[in-house]
Amino acid sequence: METKLIIEKGRKGQMGIGLPPMDVPEKSIATLIPTELIRDKAPALPEVSEPELVRHYINLSTKNHHVDKNLYPLGSCTMKYNPKINDWTAAHLMLATAHPHQPEIASQQQLRLYYELEQMLCNITGMNRFTLQPAAGSQGELVGVMVMRKYHELKGNHKTTILIPDAAHGTNPASVAMAGYNVVEVKSSSNGLVDIDDFKSKINDEVAGFMLTNPNTLGLFEDNLSILADLIHGVDGLMYMDGANMNALLGLVKPAELGFDITHINLHKTFSTPHGGGGPGAGPIGVVEKLANYLPIPRIDKVNDAYTLNVDLPHSIGRLSAFYGNFGVLVRAWTYIRTLGAEGLVDTSKNAIINANYLMAKLTTRYDIGYEHACMHEFVLSAQKEKEKGIKALDIAKRLLDYGYHSPTMYFPLIVKEALMIEPTENETKETLDDFIDVMFKILDEIDDNPEIVKNAPYTTPIRRVDETVANRQLNTHWNVNEF
Numbered sequence: 019m020e021t022k023l024i025i026e027k028g029r030k031g032q033m034g035i036g037l038p039p040m041d042v043p044e045k046s047i048a049t050l051i052p053t054e055l056i057r058d059k060a061p062a063l064p065e066v067s068e069p070e071l072v073r074h075y076i077n078l079s080t081k082n083h084h085v086d087k088n089l090y091p092l093g094s095c096t097m098k099y100n101p102k103i104n105d106w107t108a109a110h111l112m113l114a115t116a117h118p119h120q121p122e123i124a125s126q127q128q129l130r131l132y133y134e135l136e137q138m139l140c141n142i143t144g145m146n147r148f149t150l151q152p153a154a155g156s157q158g159e160l161v162g163v164m165v166m167r168k169y170h171e172l173k174g175n176h177k178t179t180i181l182i183p184d185a186a187h188g189t190n191p192a193s194v195a196m197a198g199y200n201v202v203e204v205k206s207s208s209n210g211l212v213d214i215d216d217f218k219s220k221i222n223d224e225v226a227g228f229m230l231t232n233p234n235t236l237g238l239f240e241d242n243l244s245i246l247a248d249l250i251h252g253v254d255g256l257m258y259m260d261g262a263n264m265n266a267l268l269g270l271v272k273p274a275e276l277g278f279d280i281t282h283i284n285l286h287k288t289f290s291t292p293h294g295g296g297g298p299g300a301g302p303i304g305v306v307e308k309l310a311n312y313l314p315i316p317r318i319d320k321v322n323d324a325y326t327l328n329v330d331l332p333h334s335i336g337r338l339s340a341f342y343g344n345f346g347v348l349v350r351a352w353t354y355i356r357t358l359g360a361e362g363l364v365d366t367s368k369n370a371i372i373n374a375n376y377l378m379a380k381l382t383t384r385y386d387i388g389y390e391h392a393c394m395h396e397f398v399l400s401a402q403k404e405k406e407k408g409i410k411a412l413d414i415a416k417r418l419l420d421y422g423y424h425s426p427t428m429y430f431p432l433i434v435k436e437a438l439m440i441e442p443t444e445n446e447t448k449e450t451l452d453d454f455i456d457v458m459f460k461i462l463d464e465i466d467d468n469p470e471i472v473k474n475a476p477y478t479t480p481i482r483r484v485d486e487t488v489a490n491r492q493l494n495t496h497w498n499v500n501e502f
Contacts, residue, residue: 147305211240212246408469
């Protein structure tokens with residue numbers, strides 16, 4: 019019997035978007051797919067019961083580390099907290115089944131969500147307008163620098179360089195280079211902040227702007243921002259804040275009030291959206307009023323009671339991508355902000371700061387720290403002392419896996435030797451933090467009593483210790499279960 023491809027007729031009011039019914043004729047698969055690609059018999063798929071299938075995926079999930087299992091102290095990258103209500107909202111039929119080619123009249127609820135999220139981000143940061151299009155913080159950085167370039171081009175400024183601290187995220191200089199600027203590195207001082215004297219020595223009329231992560235990658239709040247902003251604005255440059263660590267500032271301070279002209283926010287960090295495996299992410303860019311018309315098109319505006327996609331922005335840097343951002347991620351961020359409200363967001367930042375300082379105070383009784391300073395949301399230990407005993411930061415990180423914890427970020431920032439960047443986040447309990455502290459101290463004891471245990475870890479993971487050098491040089495991406 020010939021297999022038929024049935025396309026259901028649309029129904030008026032389906033998903034609440036009021037589309038008219040569609041009359042689509044039934045078509046044979048043979049007319050749509052080349053004959054040689056059509057099976058002549060059913061695939062030999064195994065018959066698997068529901069319990070077997072569920073157990074299969076549960077067993078797979080336990081082989082990986084994830085936030086539902088235990089603490090995930092990875093610093094500077096991801097919030098590690100994904101409330102289930104976010105997924106419930108994103109799975110709503112009206113949102114999950116929306117099509118990016120729907121006309122504006124049929125996308126009012128989606129456009130409203132975009133508009134409301136932008137307004138909330140403006141309120142949180144003090145910026146005038148946001149674009150939600152960037153699909154990652156790194157892409158947001160590029161957009162921000164392109165906005166910076168547009169500003170200078172329209173003013174006839176001859177600018178060639180952008181200043182970046184030596185502790186910056188690696189994507190900062192990459193974004194600057196991609197936008198056509200030269201990178202000039204600014205040193206950190208002995209207290210882990212921007213060295214003011216070095217900064218002043220590099221200010222001149224060719225400086226287009228300054229890209230600064232605040233709090234910085236050491237988890238420290240820059241306390242000379244007014245001086246830095248005055249110097250940059252004095253040569254008609256722009257202040258850019260890498261907002262990767264914005265989860266330490268919510269409701270406490272607004273970037274625009276600190277002198278920043280542009281900022282990006284990693285929604286996948288600050289506002290609890292999943293970012294495992296490198297995506298999906300979202301890195302909206304916010305700008306002050308004088309830069310608003312340079313943001314990518316389309317811009318979402320509200321006209322009377324309707325939401326519209328505005329492309330009539332002649333000075334825009336142009337379209338960033340085919341569609342307007344990672345919608346599912348934006349829905350989750352909108353849900354998180356609406357769930358917590360203004361007071362709840364303040365509490366998250368306060369709790370993140372309290373947890374980080376508690377963990378730092380306890381761990382530094384036995385571990386060295388890169389810079390002795392009250393931290394914000396994260397801090398950076400140094401395992402240089404342990405390396406002198408033959409144990410590297412990498413060894414400590416791998417041994418943590420045996421105790422059921424993911425490792426901290428290793429070897430970053432580069433200005434700290436044998437760096438272990440630790441971020442407990444605001445959602446972890448004191449009991450969990452205390453257990454993590456105990457484990458970190460047990461590893462120190464093992465280093466003193468039997469260092470080979472740490473050096474050859476992990477022992478409890480599905481794949482044991484690998485030779486990183488060989489793995490990097492002879493990359494094998496083919497998975498063969500019989501090899502393990």
